[in-house]
Structure formats: C-alpha cells, structure tokens
Amino acid sequence: MPAASDNIFVLLSLSIGGAFLLIVSFIIIQVRNQNRLLRQKKKLDEAEIVHQKDLLHTVIRSQEEDRRRIGQNLHDDVGSDLAVLKMQISGNPGIAANMPLIERVIESVRTISHQLSPQMLTFLGLYEVLEDLCENLAAGGQIHATFECDEQLIRYAWPESVALALYRVIQELVANTLKHAQATRLEIGICLEGDIIVVNYRDNGKGLQPGPQKGMGMANIVSRLEMIGATWEQLEEPGYRMQIRILRPSSPITGEEEGKTLQINAR
Amino acid sequence: MKHVYVIFIVPATLLIPLAAATGKSVLRFRPLRVIYVYLLFVVSIEILSRVVGARGINNLPLLHIYTIIEFLFMMCFFMLAIPNQAISRLALWLMAGFTLCCIFDFSFIQHMNQFNTYPRTLAALIISGFCMYFFYTNAAPEEEKPWAHNPLNWVVTGLLVYFGSSFFHFAFQNVLFQKASLTVNYFFAYLHATLVMVMYFFFTAGFIYARRQR
Numbered sequence: 246m247p248a249a250s251d252n253i254f255v256l257l258s259l260s261i262g263g264a265f266l267l268i269v270s271f272i273i274i275q276v277r278n279q280n281r282l283l284r285q286k287k288k289l290d291e292a293e294i295v296h297q298k299d300l301l302h303t304v305i306r307s308q309e310e311d312r313r314r315i316g317q318n319l320h321d322d323v324g325s326d327l328a329v330l331k332m333q334i335s336g337n338p339g340i341a342a343n344m345p346l347i348e349r350v351i352e353s354v355r356t357i358s359h360q361l362s363p364q365m366l367t368f369l370g371l372y373e374v375l376e377d378l379c380e381n382l383a384a385g386g387q388i389h390a391t392f393e394c395d396e397q398l399i400r401y402a403w404p405e406s407v408a409l410a411l412y413r414v415i416q417e418l419v420a421n422t423l424k425h426a427q428a429t430r431l432e433i434g435i436c437l438e439g440d441i442i443v444v445n446y447r448d449n450g451k452g453l454q455p456g457p458q459k460g461m462g463m464a465n466i467v468s469r470l471e472m473i474g475a476t477w478e479q480l481e482e483p484g485y486r487m488q489i490r491i492l493r494p495s496s497p498i499t500g501e502e503e504g505k506t507l508q509i510n511a512r
Numbered sequence: 513m514k515h516v517y518v519i520f521i522v523p524a525t526l527l528i529p530l531a532a533a534t535g536k537s538v539l540r541f542r543p544l545r546v547i548y549v550y551l552l553f554v555v556s557i558e559i560l561s562r563v564v565g566a567r568g569i570n571n572l573p574l575l576h577i578y579t580i581i582e583f584l585f586m587m588c589f590f591m592l593a594i595p596n597q598a599i600s601r602l603a604l605w606l607m608a609g610f611t612l613c614c615i616f617d618f619s620f621i622q623h624m625n626q627f628n629t630y631p632r633t634l635a636a637l638i639i640s641g642f643c644m645y646f647f648y649t650n651a652a653p654e655e656e657k658p659w660a661h662n663p664l665n666w667v668v669t670g671l672l673v674y675f676g677s678s679f680f681h682f683a684f685q686n687v688l689f690q691k692a693s694l695t696v697n698y699f700f701a702y703l704h705a706t707l708v709m710v711m712y713f714f715f716t717a718g719f720i721y722a723r724r725q726r
Contacts, residue, residue, distance in 0.1 A: 253687065253688065253691060254692060254699070257681065257700065258703075260680035261681055261703060264677045265676075265707075267676075268672055268673055271672075272672070272673075275651070275659070278651065279651065279652075279653065279659045280659055282651075282652055283653075283656060283658060283659075
C-alpha cells in the first residue's frame with residue numbers, strides 16, 4: 246500500500262467549511278420552516294375569527310327573526326284575543342272590576358311585542374322609537390333618562406337594518422346600565438357634527454370594566470356594529486363613564502348604502 | 513504589528529455583546545444572564561492568558577481550566593433555555609462527568625502544556641447536540657412570533673455555528689501543531705477567531721432582540 250499523501254490543510258479546511266455550511270443550511274431551513282408555520286397558524290386563526298363572526302352574525306339574524314315572529318304573534322294573536330276579552334268584560338258589569346288588570350296585561354303585551362319586534366322603526370323611524378324608549382325608562386322612575394335630537398335629523402331616513410341594529414345596541418346598553426351600572430342619569434342624543442351624524446349614548450354609572458367582557462352583551466353589541474360596518478371605542482369623560490358616538494355621512498341614505506362605513510366610538 | 517486580527521480585533525468584539533447586554537431589560541432573561549456572565553468570564557480569561565503569555569509562560573494550562581468552566585456555563589444555559597426536567601438532569605450529570613473526564617485527561621492522557629483535543633471535541637459535540645435539541649423543541653413554537661424575535665434562537669445559532677464548525681479544528685489541533693507549517697497553523701487560528709467573532713455577533717443580535725421585548 247502506497248504511503249498516504251493527504252494534505253491535512255485541505256482536509257481540515259474542507260471539514261470546517263463543510264460543517265459550517267451544513268449548520269448554516271440547517272439554521273436557514275429551521276427559520277424558514279418556523280416562519281411558514283407561523284404564517285399558516287395566523288391564516289388559520291384569521292379564518293377562525295371570520296368563521297366565529299359569521300356564526301355570531303347568523304345567530305343574531307336568526308334571533309332577530311325569532312323576536313320578530315314572537316312579537317308579531319303576541320301582537321296579532323294574544324293582543325287581539327285580549328282586546329276581545331276586554332270588550333266582553335266591559336259588557337259584563339259583574340266582572341268589570343277586572344278591567345284595570347286586563348288593561349295592564351294588554352299594555353304589557355303591547356310593550357313586550359314592540360320590544361321584541363320594533364315595528365315602529367318601520368313606520369316612525371329611529372327617533373320616535375328612541376324617544377319612546379326614554380319615556381318608558383323615565384316613567385319607570387328608576388333612572389332619569391333623556392333623549393335629544395337635532396331638528397334636521399328627526400326625519401332622517403335610516404336604512405331599516407341599520408336602525409334596527411342601532412336600536413338593539415342602545416337597548417343592550419340600556420339593559421347593561423340598568424343591571425350593572427348603578428347609574429342615576431342616562432342620555433341618548435343624535436346630532437350633526439360637520440357632515441357626519443353622531444349618536445351619543447352615555448350614563449353616569451360605573452362604566453365598563455377594563456379588560457375583556459364576560460357576558461354576551463358586549464359581544465352582541467360589537468357584532469351588530471360590525472354587521473353595519475361600524476366600530477366602537479370606550480372613552481372617558483368627567484361625570485360620564487360611558488359614551489357611544491355613531492358617525493355616519495349625513496347625505497340621504499338609500500337601501501344600497503347600508504354597507505357603507507359607519508364608525509362608532511364609545512366614551 | 514503581527515496578527516492584530518487575532519490578538520486585538522476579535523477579542524475587542526467581545527465588548528459588543530457585553531455593551532448590548534447592559535441593562536435590566538436584557539438580564540431579566542435568565543438564560544441570557546448566563547451568557548452575559550460567560551462573556552465576562554471569557555474577558556477575564558483573555559486578560560489572564562495575555563498576562564501569562566507576556567511573561568513567556570505557556571498559557572495552555574489555562575485552556576484546560578477554561579474548557580471545563582465554559583462547558584459548565586453552556587450546560588447552565590441549556591438547563592434554563594430548554595425547560596425540561598430530563599434535560600436538566602442530563603445536563604447536571606454531564607457537568608459532573610465532563611469535569612471528571614477533563615481532570616482525568618490532563619492528569620493521565622494529554623499534558624497540561626498540550627491542546628486538550630479530546631475534552632474540547634467532546635464538549636463541542638455535546639453542546640452542538642444540545643443546540644440541535646433546542647431547535648427540535650422549538651420547531652413549532654407556542655408563541656406567535658417570528659423566529660428572529662426569540663433572542664434565544666440567536667444565541668443558540670451562535671453556539672451551533674461556533675462549536676459545530678470548530679469541531680474538526682478542536683480535534684486536530686495537536687496534529688496540526690506537530691505536522692503542519694506555522695502558516696497553516698496561523699490560517700486555522702484566524703479561521704477559529706472568525707468563528708468566535710461570528711458567535712459574538714449572534715449573541716449581540718440575541719441581546720438586542722431581548723432589549724426590544726420590554
């Protein structure tokens with residue numbers, strides 16, 4: 246066997262260079278792989294969020310449909326039966342003493358059916374419905390509720406889906422105020438700021454707790470606002486813990502414009 | 513002056529990661545704290561070896577001590593970087609076993625005035641293995657951030673590049689010293705110094721990313 250004439254310089258250089266290249270390749274593959282996994286995870290998360298939103302929107306739509314149906318049935322069936330009963334009682338002096346009770350029941354059914362299916366929105370618009378809501382709250386004596394609206398906005402033609410969403414949002418906020426805020430004063434207002442319409446909701450209660458909200462109420466509010474292309478934010482103002490501002494172009498609104506951007510800020 | 517690159521420039525680059533690591537925001541990461549102390553240790557060994565060398569004394573015995581302490585630092589780092597009880601136990605055993613191996617090596621196998629090629633190669637192999645395992649466990653990270661944003665990725669990359677690439681150099685240091693020319697020996701000394709500097713730059717990147725994560 247001939248004597249080995251290997252050059253240690255070449256061999257060692259190749260070994261070091263080879264090891265270095267292998268390591269660098271390994272690191273590059275690792276980085277690329279990890280970043281690709283991250284991108285895939287982000288995509289999946291985004292798809293999941295979109296799916297959850299769609300699901301919530303569907304739930305809200307079907308909930309609204311159910312409310313409308315139940316409200317309609319209450320109004321048309323139970324309401325008309327009660328009206329017949331009232332007529333019969335009024336014609337029978339023996340049981341006429343029950344008349345106040347029947348009238349209270351009729352009034353309750355009417356209120357519940359309107360809350361479930363605010364048909365007034367279609368006939369009277371958002372302004373009248375909100376005014377009615379505040380009057381009912383004030384009549385309850387639990388809270389001092391006021392409603393203000395710029396004159397030029399009283400007959401503003403809100404698209405039905407937008408008006409319904411806003412009404413539900415305000416309804417939810419009122420429910421939160423009554424249940425949790427321990428507020429003594431509540432204000433709802435619609436005004437014009439420049440070329441945008443601002444809907445304000447504020448109370449002097451405890452305000453929203455910082456961090457993620459536990460109940461479904463806030464999720465429903467956010468979802469409803471998203472459905473009409475709106476956003477919201479919580480701001481603080483002395484004396485008030487919560488204020489919602491709904492901003493919308495003041496040009497006349499048609500049905501096609503329902504998808505237009507609507508920005509909502511909450512203080 | 514001859515060999516400015518190896519004697520001054522590369523050791524001076526040690527100051528870059530040390531400067532980048534200064535501040536609480538970096539040192540709150542416990543594995544990075546180990547690397548920081550390791551760098552301080554490297555500085556002190558550099559100074560000591562220069563002083564000993566300047567007096568005409570062979571400073572290779574320092575390398576034997578350095579190898580043991582460096583390995584202990586690396587194991588401490590991986591015990592903190594890889595949160596796994598089995599790995600911690602293994603690292604503890606390796607720390608004890610490797611120290612005994614080194615003592616056995618310079619007592620009976622390789623003289624203190626020779627390169628400690630056996631333990632140094634073994635250390636490079638073990639450290640590279642730990643680096644690989646670190647990347648294996650971090651292949652699908654829980655946290656949703658890019659690879660570069662994890663400071664430990666940079667530090668481990670630096671360790672893998674240095675110890676993995678220097679593996680053959682460590683193994684053949686005595687053979688080189690005895691059989692190759694002085695020029696060849698200088699060439700590999702320069703190559704080794706460059707790999708050390710690359711490792712310091714990776715450490716610096718890790719410290720900078722740790723600083724950004726306030």
